[in-house]
Amino acid sequence: MTVLVQLDNLTLGYQRHPAVHHIAGAFGAGSLTAIVGPNGAGKSTLLKGIMGLLKPLQGGVTLCGLPRQAIAYLPQQAEIDRSFPISVLDTVLLGHWRQVGAFRAMSPAMRDEAHAALAAVGLSGFENRPIGTLSSGQFQRVLFARTLLQDARLILLDEPFTAIDARTTADLLKVVHRWHGELRTVVAVLHDIEQVRAHFPDTLLLAREVVAWDSTAEALSPANLRRARAMAEAWDDDAMVCARGAA
Numbered sequence: 001m002t003v004l005v006q007l008d009n010l011t012l013g014y015q016r017h018p019a020v021h022h023i024a025g026a027f028g029a030g031s032l033t034a035i036v037g038p039n040g041a042g043k044s045t046l047l048k049g050i051m052g053l054l055k056p057l058q059g060g061v062t063l064c065g066l067p068r069q070a071i072a073y074l075p076q077q078a079e080i081d082r083s084f085p086i087s088v089l090d091t092v093l094l095g096h097w098r099q100v101g102a103f104r105a106m107s108p109a110m111r112d113e114a115h116a117a118l119a120a121v122g123l124s125g126f127e128n129r130p131i132g133t134l135s136s137g138q139f140q141r142v143l144f145a146r147t148l149l150q151d152a153r154l155i156l157l158d159e160p161f162t163a164i165d166a167r168t169t170a171d172l173l174k175v176v177h178r179w180h181g182e183l184r185t186v187v188a189v190l191h192d193i194e195q196v197r198a199h200f201p202d203t204l205l206l207a208r209e210v211v212a213w214d215s216t217a218e219a220l221s222p223a224n225l226r227r228a229r230a231m232a233e234a235w236d237d238d239a240m241v242c243a244r245g246a247a
């Protein structure tokens with residue numbers, strides 16, 4: 001396996017209060033991995049750490065030959081403000097932002113790519129709609145279209161299918177498989193275990209620390225799922241220091 005992202009004894013948290021501890025392992029180039037775990041397990045925190053939005057309290061993240069601009073990150077929909085008056089097409093065109101910068105105009109080829117991306121997610125004809133008027137499923141399609149334009153080598157998706165209808169989920173899973181086929185590396189936080197078993201070859205089972213990081217069949221064994229549940233029941237949200245101390 002060629003390593004794309006290496007996590008070394010990674011501890012992340014907020015106001016020095018650890019949320020995930022001592023994560024060690026690697027995402028291989030071209031891998032398709034689900035991150036699964038109970039509520040509050042630190043799944044979103046881990047994505048933010050990989051993205052560089054959170055500074056490690058301990059340990060580190062190494063991007064192997066991967067510039068940060070080559071990472072696409074889709075946060076949970078709840079974290080995105082949709083009241084901004086911007087059209088579907090302009091939202092998708094933001095995917096070109098890193099190539100274009102603040103002042104250069106979009107080329108006709110870039111616009112064509114945006115139209116093609118909207119067609120790929122089933123949203124042709126929606127170009128001029130303000131994003132605030134879309135359903136959650138339609139808006140998630142827009143965000144996937146924008147990600148298609150970004151040409152990212154690592155794609156981080158935080159609960160991309162939560163509160164999204166079944167048809168949209170099926171369509172967007174096809175986009176995920178397209179990325180995997182293009183040898184991009186995809187990491188998605190997911191809650192639907194059956195969906196993970198059906199579509200994601202690898203799984204990181206997280207409960208504030210790694211329970212298992214393996215092929216999905218191994219990682220989601222009944223014993224590992226029981227362990228993750230038991231660990232969640234034992235969490236002490238008021239604990240101020242890492243029980244294992246500095247490694």
Ligand SMILES: Nc1ncnc2c1ncn2[C@@H]1O[C@H](COP(=O)(O)OP(=O)(O)OP(=O)(O)O)[C@@H](O)[C@H]1O
Pocket residue numbers: 014019037038039040041042043044045046237
């Ligand atoms: N901005 C923040 N400030 C302080 N604590 C936070 C912040 N964001 C998350 N936490 C805490 O960090 C821990 C891990 O949260 P995180 O959102 O990463 O979990 P998760 O596994 O993604 O949960 P869920 O499945 O419920 O979305 C939780 O105890 C949470 O309350």
